[in-house]
Amino acid sequence: MGGKNQGKKIKVIETSRISPPLGGMGGKNKSIMLIINNLKASIGGKSILKGITLEVKPGEIHAIMGPNGSGKSTLAAVLAGREFVEVTEGTVTYLGKNLLDMSAEDRAKEGIFLGFQYPIEIPGVSMVNFMKTAVNEHRKHKGLDPLSASDFLKLMRDKKELVEIDSKLANRSVNEGFSGGEKKKNEIFQMAMLEPRLAILDETDSGLDIDALRVVANGVNKLKRPDNSFIVITHYQRLLDYIVPDVVHVLYDGRIVKTAGKELALELEEKGYDWIKKEVENNVLS
Amino acid sequence: MLLKNNQMEKDQDKILSDVTTGEYKYGFYSDIEMERIPKGLSEEVVRIISAKKNEPEWLLDFRLKAYKHWLTMKMPAWPNLKIPEIDYKEIIFYAAPKARPVLNSIDDIDPELRKTFDKLGIPLTEQKHLSGVAVDAVIDSVSVKTTFKETLAEMGIIFCSFSDAVKEYPELVKRYMGSVVPYTDNFFASLNSAVFSDGSFCYIPKGVRCPMELSTYFRINSANTGQFERTLLIADEESYVSYLEGCTAPSRDENQLHAAIVEIIAEKNAEVKYSTVQNWYPGNKEGLGGVFNFVTKRGMCKGENSKISWTQIETGSAITWKYPSCILRGDNSTGEFYSVAVTNNHQQADTGTKMIHIGKNTKSTIVSKGISAGHGQNSYRGLVKVLKNASNARNFSQCDSLLLGDKCGAHTFPYLEVDNQTAIVEHEATTSKIGEDQIFYCNQRGISTEDAIGLIVNGYAREVINKLPMEFAVEAQKLLQISLEGSVG
Numbered sequence: 001m002g003g004k005n006q007g008k009k010i011k012v013i014e015t016s017r018i019s020p021p022l023g024g025m026g027g028k029n030k031s032i033m034l035i036i037n038n039l040k041a042s043i044g045g046k047s048i049l050k051g052i053t054l055e056v057k058p059g060e061i062h063a064i065m066g067p068n069g070s071g072k073s074t075l076a077a078v079l080a081g082r083e084f085v086e087v088t089e090g091t092v093t094y095l096g097k098n099l100l101d102m103s104a105e106d107r108a109k110e111g112i113f114l115g116f117q118y119p120i121e122i123p124g125v126s127m128v129n130f131m132k133t134a135v136n137e138h139r140k141h142k143g144l145d146p147l148s149a150s151d152f153l154k155l156m157r158d159k160k161e162l163v164e165i166d167s168k169l170a171n172r173s174v175n176e177g178f179s180g181g182e183k184k185k186n187e188i189f190q191m192a193m194l195e196p197r198l199a200i201l202d203e204t205d206s207g208l209d210i211d212a213l214r215v216v217a218n219g220v221n222k223l224k225r226p227d228n229s230f231i232v233i234t235h236y237q238r239l240l241d242y243i244v245p246d247v248v249h250v251l252y253d254g255r256i257v258k259t260a261g262k263e264l265a266l267e268l269e270e271k272g273y274d275w276i277k278k279e280v281e282n283n284v285l286s
Numbered sequence: 287m288l289l290k291n292n293q294m295e296k297d298q299d300k301i302l303s304d305v306t307t308g309e310y311k312y313g314f315y316s317d318i319e320m321e322r323i324p325k326g327l328s329e330e331v332v333r334i335i336s337a338k339k340n341e342p343e344w345l346l347d348f349r350l351k352a353y354k355h356w357l358t359m360k361m362p363a364w365p366n367l368k369i370p371e372i373d374y375k376e377i378i379f380y381a382a383p384k385a386r387p388v389l390n391s392i393d394d395i396d397p398e399l400r401k402t403f404d405k406l407g408i409p410l411t412e413q414k415h416l417s418g419v420a421v422d423a424v425i426d427s428v429s430v431k432t433t434f435k436e437t438l439a440e441m442g443i444i445f446c447s448f449s450d451a452v453k454e455y456p457e458l459v460k461r462y463m464g465s466v467v468p469y470t471d472n473f474f475a476s477l478n479s480a481v482f483s484d485g486s487f488c489y490i491p492k493g494v495r496c497p498m499e500l501s502t503y504f505r506i507n508s509a510n511t512g513q514f515e516r517t518l519l520i521a522d523e524e525s526y527v528s529y530l531e532g533c534t535a536p537s538r539d540e541n542q543l544h545a546a547i548v549e550i551i552a553e554k555n556a557e558v559k560y561s562t563v564q565n566w567y568p569g570n571k572e573g574l575g576g577v578f579n580f581v582t583k584r585g586m587c588k589g590e591n592s593k594i595s596w597t598q599i600e601t602g603s604a605i606t607w608k609y610p611s612c613i614l615r616g617d618n619s620t621g622e623f624y625s626v627a628v629t630n631n632h633q634q635a636d637t638g639t640k641m642i643h644i645g646k647n648t649k650s651t652i653v654s655k656g657i658s659a660g661h662g663q664n665s666y667r668g669l670v671k672v673l674k675n676a677s678n679a680r681n682f683s684q685c686d687s688l689l690l691g692d693k694c695g696a697h698t699f700p701y702l703e704v705d706n707q708t709a710i711v712e713h714e715a716t717t718s719k720i721g722e723d724q725i726f727y728c729n730q731r732g733i734s735t736e737d738a739i740g741l742i743v744n745g746y747a748r749e750v751i752n753k754l755p756m757e758f759a760v761e762a763q764k765l766l767q768i769s770l771e772g773s774v775g
Contacts (some may be wrong), residue, residue, distance in 0.1 A: 080730050104729035113730075120727040123718065124745030133741060134731035141732070173745070174727075190731065 217242030554589025573632025576604025629662025
């Protein structure tokens with residue numbers, strides 16, 4: 001068992017050295033935000049991701065689209081470090097480091113943010129206390145002193161304005177009693193507070209009315225910088241009217257079956273996912 | 287208030303970063319020369335204890351009556367607890383540090399004993415004591431040092447060991463001892479009344495607001511020794527006092543018995559705040575060892591407008607059986623009970639309160655927060671009783687349970703007996719669970735699992751912790767976190 005795993009590992013390392021799109025080690029690797037190479041993962045023994053290879057550079061917005069059940073949320077879960085997903089093969093390199101070796105909280109402190117598809121309620125814990133703990137953990141990680149109470153409140157105020165979140169939300173318990181739209185806005189607010197290097201938004205647009213959608217998209221656009229990246233996971237092209245992606249990937253049955261520019265999203269909107277399915281099946285047959 | 291919150295948040299941050307391991311850190315044993323009497327209980331033993339303490343005849347009589355009554359009683363079978371049989375023949379009922387000359391200064395205290403209290407973070411030197419808490423330290427059975435005695439005496443406040451009170455203020459002790467918890471009250475109260483060794487005594491005279499927190503620190507040190515202490519607290523008319531107690535014990539494989547009594551009397555317009563942070567050794571992860579904590583605590587709101595408020599943070603003990611109660615006899619009197627009880631690993635707790643409304647316009651508030659983890663079993667048991675003449679009585683009860691994991695249990699047994707039509711009695715209850723999803727959500731924002739649990743549990747228990755005096759609030763937050771470490775994931 002152990003021997004088998006070892007063999008796999010060695011093979012993967014070799015691949016990453018020779019395969020051209022991944023570039024060399026060290027400096028050049030660091031200029032790439034995220035390198036996913038042949039990632040395979042399963043949940044409860046069922047194979048979900050069947051070999052994903054993907055590269056995200058700083059300043060890029062990638063959209064990952066695909067029909068339900070294609071593995072989009074599983075990919076987000078692997079990147080964020082959820083333990084119920086078992087990585088069986090492949091590597092993920094984030095800013096030159098082996099992401100899969102890091103705990104979920106270390107990934108977060110290294111700048112990975114996951115916008116949850118279903119944000120979790122934590123009764124009794126105020127947003128202020130929650131965010132303060134999170135922000136100060138991030139600061140500690142960077143060797144900075146914790147923010148004073150007044151500086152922290154000022155930061156909250158600024159970010160609330162930036163993402164147009166209702167001020168009252170911040171005084172309530174984390175997500176408790178929030179409407180669907182409020183929860184999603186709260187995710188964007190937290191993203192603004194933590195200023196991640198790589199934000200993964202898992203179907204943040206699902207269930208949103210057009211106003212909330214605009215707020216979410218505005219948040220992303222305002223937070224976009226040359227040195228950070230976004231992976232926007234979505235089922236519909238609707239969100240991409242507001243957030244313009246640099247690259248669009250189509251995930252189908254655990255594999256990325258198509259990668260193109262933003263025009264791919266429009267094509268999907270027009271034609272649905274069926275033609276992709278057909279194309280994949282034809283490829284397999286031929 | 288704002289200042290307090292900021293300070294608390296700061297302290298909380300410090301605590302969260304301080305705490306790294308979940309072992310019971312008070313589990314050391316100090317090698318102090320002890321005087322013990324032979325194990326087992328008999329009339330002879332009761333007489334020996336009384337003689338050792340040079341007690342007056344009336345107190346020996348009280349003990350003997352209690353002992354005889356105890357022989358007729360059985361362990362209560364009604365609690366939702368699995369209590370192994372306790373062999374009273376195997377317990378040593380009296381143990382005291384041997385070298386115990388009259389203590390004139392801190393230097394007279396056995397260095398080993400002083401080390402013990404230093405390790406516990408209990409300062410016995412008044413000069414170095416900055417937080418302004420007067421401490422009575424009780425080790426095994428005997429009170430070893432009461433600080434700030436002189437300062438308090440200037441205001442007429444008596445704060446001393448129970449033994450000293452018997453000698454110096456026999457009239458007060460005679461008048462009030464057993465007036466709230468009679469020696470016939472229950473199995474453990476009778477046992478305590480027969481063999482109690484020492485404890486704290488406190489009297490606040492008319493019109494005096496006690497300027498500092500009074501605190502008793504209890505420690506069981508010797509093996510196979512029961513601890514039976516008694517606290518008697520009298521707040522005379524128009525007086526106010528805030529009283530704290532804390533307790534720890536060494537880690538031992540066998541169970542240790544602790545059966546204490548606390549009696550409080552609040553006269554007209556008097557207010558007593560009684561806070562407990564109970565951290566007796568809870569036993570190891572497999573449920574071996576730990577203290578059996580069978581305690582009777584009761585306060586009498588004797589005069590009009592009097593108020594007694596119990597706050598307890600219960601994180602220790604293998605078994606806890608405890609119902610700090612209020613008898614609301616004076617018209618317009620108020621009783622409060624704020625409790626957080628944690629059971630982790632194999633701990634069991636059956637705890638709650640009794641609010642007995644006798645006077646008119648009496649009010650009571652009960653806020654109970656149970657936290658169960660591991661294989662812990664946590665029961666709330668409470669009685670709200672409104673007597674015929676208690677018109678306009680009001681009670682509000684809130685019982686919340688928080689579960690961590692799926693092998694623990696939470697139970698609620700509320701009893702209501704209302705004999706007056708004008709009474710308003712409300713009861714609310716909730717049960718919730720810390721889920722893996724909540725923990726992961728925190729993790730994803732950069733918060734570690736231990737800190738996440740601390741955040742969630744402290745958020746849940748905040749309403750009760752906020753009732754504690756600040757020094758204890760900080761300790762309580764820390765304790766909650768330590769007691770629950772390793773309980774999720």
